[in-house]
Amino acid sequence: MAARIFALASWTLVTSSYAQLFGSSPQHDIEQGAEVAKLVERQMGLCSLPVTEAYVRAVGQRLVAVAGDPRWKFTFQIVDQEEPNSFAIPGGGIYVSRGLLALLEREDELAGVLAHEIAHVTQRHSARQQRKGFLPGLLSLPGNVVGSVVSENLGALINVPIDTVGGAWLSHYSRSQETEADLIGIRTAAKAGYAPSALADILQRLERDAASQTGKERRFSIFDSHPMTRSRLKDIQRHATSLSPGTKEPVAADTAALFAKLDGIWWGENPEDGVFHKDQFIQPAIGFTLTLPGGWKHRNTPRYVISIEPNQEAMLMLGLAGPAADPEAAGQEFIKQMRARARIEPVSSRSTTLGTFPAFLATYLDRSGRTPVYLHFLWVTMAENTYQLIGLAPEKYREILRNAALTLRLLTEAERGAVTGRRLRIIAARGGERLEDLAARSGNTWSPAYTALANGLDLEATLSEGQLVKIARLEPVRGR
Numbered sequence: 127m128a129a130r131i132f133a134l135a136s137w138t139l140v141t142s143s144y145a146q147l148f149g150s151s152p153q154h155d156i157e158q159g160a161e162v163a164k165l166v167e168r169q170m171g172l173c174s175l176p177v178t179e180a181y182v183r184a185v186g187q188r189l190v191a192v193a194g195d196p197r198w199k200f201t202f203q204i205v206d207q208e209e210p211n212s213f214a215i216p217g218g219g220i221y222v223s224r225g226l227l228a229l230l231e232r233e234d235e236l237a238g239v240l241a242h243e244i245a246h247v248t249q250r251h252s253a254r255q256q257r258k259g260f261l262p263g264l265l266s267l268p269g270n271v272v273g274s275v276v277s278e279n280l281g282a283l284i285n286v287p288i289d290t291v292g293g294a295w296l297s298h299y300s301r302s303q304e305t306e307a308d309l310i311g312i313r314t315a316a317k318a319g320y321a322p323s324a325l326a327d328i329l330q331r332l333e334r335d336a337a338s339q340t341g342k343e344r345r346f347s348i349f350d351s352h353p354m355t356r357s358r359l360k361d362i363q364r365h366a367t368s369l370s371p372g373t374k375e376p377v378a379a380d381t382a383a384l385f386a387k388l389d390g391i392w393w394g395e396n397p398e399d400g401v402f403h404k405d406q407f408i409q410p411a412i413g414f415t416l417t418l419p420g421g422w423k424h425r426n427t428p429r430y431v432i433s434i435e436p437n438q439e440a441m442l443m444l445g446l447a448g449p450a451a452d453p454e455a456a457g458q459e460f461i462k463q464m465r466a467r468a469r470i471e472p473v474s475s476r477s478t479t480l481g482t483f484p485a486f487l488a489t490y491l492d493r494s495g496r497t498p499v500y501l502h503f504l505w506v507t508m509a510e511n512t513y514q515l516i517g518l519a520p521e522k523y524r525e526i527l528r529n530a531a532l533t534l535r536l537l538t539e540a541e542r543g544a545v546t547g548r549r550l551r552i553i554a555a556r557g558g559e560r561l562e563d564l565a566a567r568s569g570n571t572w573s574p575a576y577t578a579l580a581n582g583l584d585l586e587a588t589l590s591e592g593q594l595v596k597i598a599r600l601e602p603v604r605g606r
Contacts, residue, residue, distance in 0.1 A: 152197040152198060152217070155198075155216040155217040155250070156198070156199050156216070156217035156218065157217070158216045158217065159199075159215045159216035159217025159218065159219050160217065162215040162216060162219070163201075163215060163219050166205065166215065166219075166221065167428075168428065168429050169427060169428065169429065170205050170206060170207060170427075170428065171205070171206035171399065171427070171428030172203055172204065172205060172206060173204040173205070173206045173224055173391070175204060175224075175391060177387055178204060178227065178387050178388065178391060179202075179203065179204055181377060181378065181387045182202050182203075182204060182222060182227075182236070182240075183201075183202045184377045185202075185233060185236055185237055185240060185377050186200065186202035186220060186240045186244075187200070187202075188237075188318050188319075188374075188377065189237060189240055189241050189244055189314055189315065189318050190244065191318070192314060192317040192318045192372075193241075193244055193248065193314050195248045197248075198217060198218035198247055198248065199217055199218045200218040200219075200220060200244065200247070201218060201219050201220065202220050202221075202222075202240065203219070203220070203221050204221070204222060204223070204224055204227065205221045205222070205223050205224075206223075206224065206396055206399065206428065207223035207224065207225055208223070208224070208225045208392075208393070208394050208395060208396070209223060209225045210223060210225040210226040210228075210229055210332050210335055211223040211225065211226055212226055212239050212240075212242075212243055213243065214243040214244070214246045214247050216247075217247070218247050220240060220243045220244065220247070221243075222236075222239060222240070224391050224392060224393075224396075225393075226239065226332070227388055227391060228388065228391065228393050228550050228580065228596065229328070229331050229332065229335060229580055230328070230384070230388065231327075231328075231331075231381075231581065231582045232321075232324060232327075232381075232384070233320070233376045233377060233378050233384055234315070234320040234321040234324030234327075234376075235324045235325070235327055235328035235331075236328075237315045237318060237320040237324065238311065238312065238315050238320065238322070238324045238325030238327075238328060239325070239328060241310075241311035241312065241314040241315040241318075241320075241325075242307050242308060242311035242325060243307075243311075244311065244314060245306065245307040245308075245310035245311045245314065246299065246303070246307050248310070249303070249306060249307065249310065251299055251303045251306075251307070304358070305358075305361065308325065308358070308361070308362050308365075309365055311325060312325055312362060312365060312366055312369060313369060315371075316366075316369040316370065316371045316372065317372055318372065318374065319371050319372040319373060319374030319375075319376070320371055320376075321366075321371055322362075322365070322366035322369045322371065323362065323363055323366035323367075325362055325366075326359045326362040326363050326366070327582075329358070329359060329362070330359060331579065331580075331582065334579050335579060335580075338575075338576060338579060381594055382594060385552040385594055385596065386552070388550055388552075388596070389550065389551060389552045390549055390550065390551070391549065391550050392547055392548065392549055392550075393548045393549065393550045393598040394547070394548050394598070395547060395548075396547065397410060397545050397546065397547035397603050398410065398411045398547075398603055399411075399426060399428065400426050400431060401545060401547075402424055402426070405417055405418045405419070405420050405422075405424070406418075407424070407426065407431050407444075408537065408541065408545055409431075409537075410537065410542045410545040410603045411603070412446065412511065413509070413536055413537045413542060414508065414511075414513070414534065414535065414536055414537060415533070415534075415535060415536075415537055415541065416431070416444055416530070416533055416534045417530060417533035418431075418433040418442065418530055419433055419435070419442065419526050419527075419529075419530050421436060422434055422435050422436065422442075423435075423436065429445060430443050430444060430445040431443070431444050431445075432444075433530070435519070435523065439519065439520060439523070440517070440518065440519030440520070440523040440526070440527070441516075441517065441518045441519065442515065442516070442517050442527055442530055442531075443515070443516045443517075444513060444514070444515050444516075444534070445513070445514050445516075446511055446512075446513060446514075447505060447511075447512040447513060447514040448511070448512055449510065449511065449512065450507050450508075450509065450510050450511055450512055451507065451512050452484075452507070453477075453484055453485050453486040453505035453506055453507050453512060454477050454484075454486040454505075456486065456505045456512060456514075457475065457486035457487070457488050457503065457505050458475075458486075460488065460503060461475060461488055464490070470490060472488045472489055472490050473489055473490060473491045474487075474488070474489045475487065475488040475489070480504070480506045480531065480532065480534060481532070481535060483506050483507060483508045484506070484507055485504060485505060485506040485507075486504070486505045486506075487502065487503070487504045488502075488503045488504075489501065489502050489503070490503075497520050498520060498521065499518060499519065499520060500517070500518070500519060500520070500521060500524065501516075501517070501518055502515070502516070502517040502518075502519075502527060503515075503516055504516075504517075504531060506534065508534075508535070508536055509536055513534065515531050515534070517531070542603075543602060543604070544602075545602070545603050546600050546601060546602055546603065547600070547601065547603060548571055548598040548599065548600055548601075549598065549599055549601050550596055550597075550598060551568070551596070551597050551598070551599045552594050552595070552596060552597075553568045553570075553594070553595050553596075553597055554592050554593070554594060554595075555589035555590065555591070555592065555593040555594075555595055556589070556591060557589070557590055557591035558588060558589070559588070559589045560574075560586070560587070560588060560589065561574040561577050561578060561583070561585070561587065561589070561595075562574050564577075564589065564595060564597070565577065565597070568597055568599065569597075569599045569600065570597035570598065570599060571597075571598050571599065571600055572597060572598050577595070577596075577597060580596055581595055581596055583595075
């Protein structure tokens with residue numbers, strides 16, 4: 127949550143089918159893909175990992191060089207998603223999640239995944255794009271303000287074709303499309319010098335990772351969009367036997383070089399995006415905190431943090447409006463825009479303070495629906511930033527929204543320093559160690575079973591001297 131609340135107001139993707147994104151030419155795909163790429167960045171977020179990004183790009187471009195299809199504009203980026211995932215968008219945008227990178231054991235596996243997604247692009251596979259509205263009840267309220275103005279601004283943020291819970295680009299391919307992408311992908315990987323059977327290896331590990339979530343709250347799985355069949359792994363392995371990899375050195379010379387490019391990435395929740403401690407939202411990177419209404423449903427995205435009343439009768443949303451500026455000037459400009467676009471005036475607008483910080487509040491009232499709805503827009507400047515709070519609710523929720531807004535404040539240095547997350551770290555084993563021994567001395571937060579899964583090891587494995595093992599360790603946010 128680190129950018130302008132209304133950044134998406136000028137555009138919104140409303141297609142309900144991925145196929146509708148494809149035009150009559152590859153150039154049209156590229157143009158449409160550029161718009162989808164903006165949406166992915168704004169709703170899911172991209173990782174700022176220069177070394178890792180450069181590595182993924184290098185492997186991807188090696189594959190593009192042998193794919194032999196110059197029609198597309200391929201890019202390779204890491205999406206800030208904890209679930210293992212990969213996807214392609216029209217025109218050549220390829221994304222892998224940091225959750226998937228954490229499960230890699232060999233460069234060949236990454237190449238297999240990227241080559242598979244490249245094939246989805248080159249074959250122009252049509253895939254259904256699901257639109258999961260996070261706030262259908264509130265945004266569907268009839269009314270001139272909610273309907274024509276708020277739904278344009280907030281709807282572009284909330285009801286875009288991104289699953290706000292799992293953060294996944296839901297491109298659902300058919301089994302035949304997956305089979306085609308598998309076969310084309312492993313041929314491309316082999317031409318580029320990679321073991322074609324490695325795709326089966328990483329898919330099997332991803333399948334085990336998804337299965338490890340049994341009994342926990344259901345999370346997104348890559349197999350929600352890339353269907354798995356009983357024969358898929360066998361088919362990949364069978365076709366791989368007929369392919370001879372080219373003789374090229376990998377981008378990462380060995381396991382140590384590969385793991386060095388992964389060391390330090392966040393595993394699980396990314397605390398730099400902000401964390402929840404029950405109803406308190408803490409944003410250590412920007413340096414603020416806000417306590418949201420108790421019992422409401424909270425969500426955090428790269429662009430905003432939002433809280434929804436359980437019956438979807440009210441909403442509170444906080445975003446970063448930009449660098450520190452006069453909040454009254456920002457509010458008056460917004461009022462001017464509302465007047466020009468919707469011909470509506472606020473029922474009240476005034477300069478105020480939030481604690482000791484200057485603020486400006488504009489309130490609109492929409493009486494045209496079944497229930498009158500108040501729309502509160504508050505700008506407040508604290509330290510180096512101006513924040514914007516938006517509240518939508520009937521009158522009975524006014525005090526709840528007010529009390530929540532009053533909790534917005536800067537973090538103390540102690541609070542900021544106390545925020546932690548789990549980073550992927552690489553540990554050299556001691557000869558004869560077992561996974562539980564290594565965990566005890568390294569601070570590994572993974573269970574022995576998951577450590578074995580993530581490293582492609584047997585649970586009872588005896589480790590050799592210097593053997594590199596991936597772990598997840600709890601660390602402060604600062605530094606990598």
